[in-house]
Amino acid sequence: MASLDSAPAVPLKAAPAKGRLPGGALLGLGLLVLAALPVLLGASNYLLGLLISALILSGVSLAWALLGNLGGMVSFGHAAFFGVGAYASALLAGKLGLPVLLTVPAGGLVAVVASLAMLPALRLSGPYFALAILAYAQIFRILATEASWLTGGGAGYQRYPGLPTVFGLDLASRTGSYLLLVACVTLCALAYLAVRRSPIGLALRAIADSEDATRVVGVNATLLKCLMLLLSAFITGVFGALNAHIIGFLEPDYAFSGVWSLMPIIAAIFGGYRTIAGPIGGAVIIYLFDQIVAKGLIAVGHQIILGFVLVAMVLAAPNGLLGLAKRGGRHA
Amino acid sequence: MTDLVLQALFSGLLVGSVYALVALGLALSFGAMRIINLAHGELVLLAAYCAYVVEGRLGLDPYLAIPLALLVVSAVCAVLFLMIDRIREHRELNSLILTFGVGIILTNAILLIFASDARTTASATLQDATSVGPVYAMNGEVVAFGVSLALMVALWWWLKTSWYGRAVRAVSSNRAAAKLMGISPVRTELVSFLVAGALASFAGVALYTMSVVQPALGHALTVKAFIVTVLAGVGSIPGVFLAAILLGVTEALTVTLASSALQELAGMVLFLLVLFLLPNGLFGARARRG
Numbered sequence: 264m265a266s267l268d269s270a271p272a273v274p275l276k277a278a279p280a281k282g283r284l285p286g287g288a289l290l291g292l293g294l295l296v297l298a299a300l301p302v303l304l305g306a307s308n309y310l311l312g313l314l315i316s317a318l319i320l321s322g323v324s325l326a327w328a329l330l331g332n333l334g335g336m337v338s339f340g341h342a343a344f345f346g347v348g349a350y351a352s353a354l355l356a357g358k359l360g361l362p363v364l365l366t367v368p369a370g371g372l373v374a375v376v377a378s379l380a381m382l383p384a385l386r387l388s389g390p391y392f393a394l395a396i397l398a399y400a401q402i403f404r405i406l407a408t409e410a411s412w413l414t415g416g417g418a419g420y421q422r423y424p425g426l427p428t429v430f431g432l433d434l435a436s437r438t439g440s441y442l443l444l445v446a447c448v449t450l451c452a453l454a455y456l457a458v459r460r461s462p463i464g465l466a467l468r469a470i471a472d473s474e475d476a477t478r479v480v481g482v483n484a485t486l487l488k489c490l491m492l493l494l495s496a497f498i499t500g501v502f503g504a505l506n507a508h509i510i511g512f513l514e515p516d517y518a519f520s521g522v523w524s525l526m527p528i529i530a531a532i533f534g535g536y537r538t539i540a541g542p543i544g545g546a547v548i549i550y551l552f553d554q555i556v557a558k559g560l561i562a563v564g565h566q567i568i569l570g571f572v573l574v575a576m577v578l579a580a581p582n583g584l585l586g587l588a589k590r591g592g593r594h595a
Numbered sequence: 596m597t598d599l600v601l602q603a604l605f606s607g608l609l610v611g612s613v614y615a616l617v618a619l620g621l622a623l624s625f626g627a628m629r630i631i632n633l634a635h636g637e638l639v640l641l642a643a644y645c646a647y648v649v650e651g652r653l654g655l656d657p658y659l660a661i662p663l664a665l666l667v668v669s670a671v672c673a674v675l676f677l678m679i680d681r682i683r684e685h686r687e688l689n690s691l692i693l694t695f696g697v698g699i700i701l702t703n704a705i706l707l708i709f710a711s712d713a714r715t716t717a718s719a720t721l722q723d724a725t726s727v728g729p730v731y732a733m734n735g736e737v738v739a740f741g742v743s744l745a746l747m748v749a750l751w752w753w754l755k756t757s758w759y760g761r762a763v764r765a766v767s768s769n770r771a772a773a774k775l776m777g778i779s780p781v782r783t784e785l786v787s788f789l790v791a792g793a794l795a796s797f798a799g800v801a802l803y804t805m806s807v808v809q810p811a812l813g814h815a816l817t818v819k820a821f822i823v824t825v826l827a828g829v830g831s832i833p834g835v836f837l838a839a840i841l842l843g844v845t846e847a848l849t850v851t852l853a854s855s856a857l858q859e860l861a862g863m864v865l866f867l868l869v870l871f872l873l874p875n876g877l878f879g880a881r882a883r884r885g
Contacts, residue, residue: 573696
């Protein structure tokens with residue numbers, strides 16, 4: 264906070280954000296502690312499985328919101344990073360025999376390399392960037408299908424190791440995977456918080472207010488936006504890799520599925536993409552709702568309900584549930 | 596081999612004309628509202644399924660579906676417009692997400708009603724081949740090409756001469772100045788949106804009569820329309836037409852010379868090349884992309 268207060272050079276329109284910073288962080292940590300409860304209370308394997316998938320989505324949603332909130336860019340193609348991370352980690356572990364604990368972050372790094380290919384799209388501002396990234400996501404799915412000598416093609420790839428046992432904790436077990444994911448999501452939330460509080464975060468918020476004015480003061484806006492894209496790609500790749508080792512099977516249509524682009528958007532918008540706790544909590548709620556309620560109502564095409572949720576949120580509460588709660592609290 | 600390449604060039608030309616219609620609709624609504632309608636491909640898809648209903652369920656000629664498609668698509672466009680118009684904060688970002696959501700609703704609604712099967716016309720007349728010199732085309736393709744050309748000329752004429760056409764161009768180039776000249780931006784936006792919807796209706800019926808439609812096509816069409824827009828650069832109608840034909844020909848040549856699995860990739864590679872080498876597009880003189 265001190266760094267924020269001692270930086271009067273850039274007038275901050277988002278003054279209330281100052282008060283929101285620790286609140287959001289506390290809420291996020293609170294949510295994660297809450298999320299750890301099922302393990303302590305001994306939940307069923309089915310519920311743990313659902314929560315594991317939900318937390319994977321939480322991580323991707325957080326990465327999406329980081330790009331959207333700090334970078335000011337809407338991505339419709341995070342499936343590309345997710346799939347690249349998944350395949351890279353699985354192939355490094357399966358074909359080269361590297362330890363999984365190394366290949367997971369390596370998957371994130373390969374996703375960063377993949378995102379470098381998107382940098383020319385940063386020349387396209389605003390809505391055009393969103394469309395370019397939509398197009399990019401398709402490229403990787405086709406490449407993974409066509410490079411069958413490497414990826415097994417459409418038939419899928421499955422002979423690669425799962426998560427290892429560390430310090431006596433079997434990460435491949437449901438409980439182990441769950442705890443690992445809680446840790447990873449927390450770590451990413453803290454990283455997000457650190458970036459937001461750093462001078463880079465300050466500059467990014469100034470860019471959001473007026474990109475031209477910020478450039479005049481000597482901030483390299485494009486470079487900072489690039490950094491956010493790379494960080495977002497890294498986090499998404501890591502969660503893609505974790506997911507790959509947890510489920511133990513990959514095929515292009517699954518790893519690069521549009522679902523990995525769509526669900527984070529809905530989760531982040533639903534929870535409130537300008538907060539840290541919003542995307543995490545939103546992902547858990549949206550995923551459980553989709554799997555338990557929506558799929559029960561409509562077997563094929565259950566995403567139509569999510570579409571309605573998305574439209575309703577944008578129209579009625581564009582700042583998400585957290586924003587809604589905050590506004591309600593202020594009025595009361 | 597020469598015959599095959601010639602045939603690919605010809606087929607690419609025919610399908611490219613329909614891509615041009617889809618891309619023009621996207622560009623028109625973007626020009627007036629500064630908003631990219633991510634559900635535009637789904638609007639085309641909706642029109643295509645109107646044609647399927649008229650032919651497959653009612654047993655009538657698919658071209659009779661055009662009034663129905665115009666009605667349905669315009670209604671959806673009007674609702675979509677009212678929703679976009681309600682957005683107050685972060686209009687650009689929120690409208691992208693909104694239209695994306697509407698696209699998901701439309702795709703899944705079509706999936707729910709018509710299942711994921713691929714549909715195409717059953718009319719023998721439309722599927723019959725006409726020979727043009729050494730190459731062949733389905734009758735449906737020839738009609739679609741002719742209608743697309745006519746619509747593009749009509750759109751050009753409308754934008755150039757009619758009062759609303761001038762209003763759309765005025766709002767596109769300077770919204771505040773247009774407002775001062777007594778043009779209602781909201782009404783102009785609505786008109787451009789509805790015209791885009793009308794183009795989508797024709798494109799959808801054309802696609803149904805010349806090729807195969809399925810629920811996932813909507814999203815792919817939006818991407819194609821975007822690729823065409825980037826290829827064309829600044830939106831002039833002939834530029835969009837040429838870029839769309841380039842995309843159609845590239846896809847057709849890829850299918851003929853390599854494999855149909857790479858068809859989508861060819862368009863993307865073209866798109867990347869232009870983005871890297873000619874950031875202003877093939878026909879754009881000025882950098883005006885955002």
